[in-house]
Amino acid sequence: MKLKEKRWKKEFEEEIRRMWREKNEYRFDENTKKPVFSIDTPPPYVNAPVHIGQATTYVLMDMFARFRRMIGYEVLFPLGLDRNGLPIEVAAERKFGVKMNEVSRERFVELCKKLLEEYSMKSTETFYIAGISFNSWEIGTRAGDVYLTDMPEYRKLTQETFIDLWNKGLIYEDVRINNYCPGCRTTIADAEIEYDERPTVFNYVKFKVKETGEDIVIATTRPELLCTCKMVVFNPSDERYKHLNGKTAIVPLYNIEVPIRPHPIAKPEMGTGLEMMCSFGDTRDIQFFREMDLQPVIAIDQNGKMNKHAGFLEGLEVLEAREKIVEMLKEKGMIVKQEKMMHRIPICERSKDAIEFIAMPEYYLKQMEFKDKIRAIADKMNFYSPKSKQILLDWIDSIKIDWAISRRRYYATEIPVWYCKKCNHPYVPPKGKYYQPWRERPPIERCPKCGHKEFRGEERVFDTWFDSSITPLFILKYSRDNNFFEKHFPCTLRPQGKEIVRTWLYYTLLKCYLLTNKQAFRDVWINYHILDEKGKKMSKSLGNIIDPQKVMERYGAEPFRFWAAIEGNLEKTDFKCSFNRIEGASKFLTKYWNIARFVSLFDPIKKPKHLTELDKWVIKELNMLIKYTRERYERYDFHGPAVKIKHFLWEVFASHYIEMVKNRAYNQDNKFSKEEQESAIYALHEVLEKVTRMLAPIIPFITYRIYKDIYGKNVHKMQFPSIDKFAIKEELSISSNDIIALNSAIWKVKKDAGMSLKSKVRLLTLPVKFKPIEKDIIFTHNIEKIEYKEGISVKLEQ
């Protein structure tokens, strides 16, 4: 059938995407006989609209999925939504004007749920518009259904993994110095820390030396921690302070006596070269206290306020305490000078509050002893691109303590433990149910240890990565359907951003290894970032966020998708979001549509016995393109093929092949034999049909429509084109470069002479290798006489 419309319009997309959804076109068949290709998609957080980076990476993942279907896989490609944790709590606090700790837990959880209901599936709209072929758009628990990280089945699995790990003896509780975010009121992991430059004041404070009575000056940004000072150090090479070695410093205001020692941690050029070591101002202090085996004094409590150790500062917040103590020191003339400086401090990546170092009892999952195992697992997986593996290895190297998995929040998966009120014995229930210990009784009557009947339910919840790290287990029905899981684990592909390698990827590998002894994935695809048009990171504060829905409203999904493929290689680099270039992509769609429209003027026909030389050439080019494309697609590279397909279609097929073959395909004056004509028509369709199949994973709407209209079939149900070995081996006297050079030369001469392209050429001389396509040359360029010599020359009619 012929294509009617003069151009592809974005409005054509809607009907196709609705049909896919209504027909459940991409549903996952659990009983399939095909090999399964499973994609562990990153669940986006629901409280914000999908941003352009997510949209781009999902579009790329969709290309992976669509391609795999075309080479015979049953593809597990579910959509998950992350709904646990801090972002929703913060949003609820803001929206309902409450503070988590000031309302009942019941009430707070209710408010979070209310808000989540409002968000519901709104954020998935963008994916739907973009034509992502998720298995399903309905929330459910079958393989391929949309899943939520806070649905009971999911939380149950999160708890089951805890129960298994507990029973394996891999989880323990300990009181340790840990990163504590006063804003979020919870311990956080190293992976959740970021750094920020903040202004601070460097205070030069006078200490007294007990033995000699002399004043020494120590510079500090944390004067409120004076009470926690345990030692004063100078660099061993620092001649100025050698005489202080072994003497005692007296901490001002508190009159605590602390030893003065040389230690390389002190840099002579910083401040006065003397440093007070506190517990704890930063991670250096923690290392130092550990190394010197000093007893820390913790002066900051869980609310970020000074406690009794701080004496007269008790009850003040850290910053208030700092101001107050500086005032007091000033009054007593103990501050020699103050310098303003910018200071890089650790902050909470979520609330952006300054981290404090506080000792609290937390649950830990052992990881230190498995570092080598995880490294070995990393070696077993294929990384795309290979260099991304280094991000993971670097992170594994830098892990210093076990993973603190408990958090003091409300809207997250509860830690399933009860404690006997009498003997405090922890009770971990059996698997099989979603537990909420803070509101439920345990499933036993009496403490297994002492027989007491009263229990205290655990109130803490899991670190959000503790539940995010089981996505491949959940989607492959771990513990719900062992047959299915055993058959399909490890998961085939983990696609994700480079910024969560140390969290999502690492924790997933760790937990899956501890639970299954296996690598979680066969392939890992790491993508970089989408930047704004100027190359800046998009962020709310800069106000440079581009909404992918707006982009698609303006141009349609297809230009966006084609842009995502052709723009660059996200595996290797960041790339910029440019409207110009998305618009440029839509021009390709117009071109492609019109090529298809031209080819559709002729009915598809069977391969004739003999193909002309020119047709053999274009089919050989096509097959080389198929070979390249298929190899690259298998390695998750859609960029290289998109560039090459576009170039072939536009610069070779349309500009040269079609121009040269038009006359023969129409054959209006019967200048060509029927077989020659059929050879042309066959080749035109051969190229269009196969290129359409190659483009189907990238631009699924337009290819669907073209294929349906012309060939009457669903392109997405077709096999990916394979190579015609004979066509590719064909020995031909002319190459693409020859043909392009010849046509361009003739067109240029006519142009320069101000003549129409149809005007007559009196004499064309050209190399003999063009002889086999002589007839096509003559009728394309209206040649009167042809001669074979070295070089190309064109003589026009005078």
Place this chain on the structure above:
RNA sequence: GGGCCGGUAGUCUAGUGGUUAUGACGCUGCCCUUACGAGGCAGAGGUCCCCGGUUCGAAUCCGGGCCGGCCCACCA
């Protein structure tokens, strides 16, 4: 300080050890060529960051430098 990536026309970008370096946007000119005027064709525009090396030959490979970006570590 450690690691990774990049530097190609006014802007953005592809690319490969081998004639004349890809394309987009912008710019100039021409064209109702029966698939395409939201198009086609032609054209202008480049020390392919710098220096050195390997090579018959380097924008491409190697070393060094400069610049930019990102990640990690550290900063009293």
